[in-house]
Amino acid sequence: MKYIVVLGDGMADWKCDEIDGKTPLEFANTPNMDRIAERGRCGMLKTVSQGFDPGSDVANLGVLGYRAEECYTGRGPLEAVSMGIDLKPADLAYRCNLVNVTDGVMNDFSAGHISSAEGALLFKELNEKLPARARGYPGVSYRNLLVIGDGKGATTKPPHDITGEKIAEYVPKGGDEDILAECVAISREVFKDSPVNKKRIAEGKTPATQIWPWSGGKKPVLENFREKYGVTAGMISAVDLLNGIAVCAGMKTIKVPGATGYLDTDYKAKADYAVKALKDGLDFVYMHVEAPDEAGHLGSLKEKVLAIERLDGVIGEILDAFEGEDLKIAVLPDHPTPIALKTHTADPIPFAIMGPGIEPDNCQVYSEAEAAAYGGYGQLNAKDFLRTFFGN
Ligand SMILES: [Zn+2]
Known part of the structure; x- marks a missing residue:
């Protein structure tokens, strides 16, 4: 079994008047994320520990199962x-x-x-x-x-x-x-x-x-990822703090040419490298894309929808690359970055997981409202997310 988490930074949002009260995830054309939600199982995830600012560092540590209360010292040391x-x-x-x-x-x-x-x-x-x-x-x-x-x-x-x-x-x-x-x-x-x-x-x-x-x-101490979950793991991200988390957790950092951490990032290259890393022997890849968050900080609905649609396109490529093989895939953001607010919130985020052995729920599309209303996992705490994903 191969495992991949596709993380669209900050892509959850609020309802926007300009698009008939839909969220960017609801408005964007996302057939592949929707396929994961429809054939898989959704839920809501509380990624940010109580009392912490909803930064990408704390939120991604949360998604990876590391509790900020125990290990977070700041963003600076992770990037260092x-x-x-x-x-x-x-x-x-x-x-x-x-x-x-x-x-x-x-x-x-x-x-x-x-x-x-x-x-x-x-x-x-x-x-x-x-x-x-x-x-x-x-x-x-x-x-x-x-x-x-x-x-x-x-x-x-x-x-x-x-x-x-x-x-x-x-x-x-x-x-x-x-x-x-x-x-x-x-x-x-x-x-x-x-x-x-x-x-x-x-x-x-x-x-x-x-x-x-x-x-x-100061430099944080994280439990080794492989010892924690029993899988070999790689990180794909253009952002230093994500790679810093990976280094501290003993994950392989996979450098991708053309990954910029901004709106112009090379989505396809990221997906190609993720697929290659998995086919070459890694069990798990965490593929982080920063662009939706940057669009959120700019307050640009158009760029956010575009970033989500581009991410969806490469999810399609990943699914195609593993056609007929055992792949478990999850899609989620780390936190919402509402374009109306231009910064992060600590609200729970929607996630979808598809793969062998996952019982579908009643979600038809991948969205905040659908995952909250019909998600078969209900609401999880961050520390339980990857355990649920890996089934251990
Ligand atoms: Zn983030």
């Missing part, structure tokens, strides 16, 4: 591990966005989706000026890292949650607040005169005016 940074036990790793703050307001949490190459140049300039305890590490696009030696942690705010708001009241507080404030102030000075930003401004693009450190923590 994924980037191959050797975190010492006393190191505090913060996620560190390149952002655009204009007139004291968080204008863009991604600095115009700045390129990785430009980000790397900005961090090179920044590292020459940072204090000895601090070091920046460029990652993918606006998603970078700041590591503080002998760090204490701090209360921070995700920049995508304060778009359009004054930043003053959301700066890091407690613990590392002084050194973080110092690093941010240095970044403002360095970036102001950087050739990278001058070029971006000349090209009409949004400049990165400063760094924004958030969600810091």
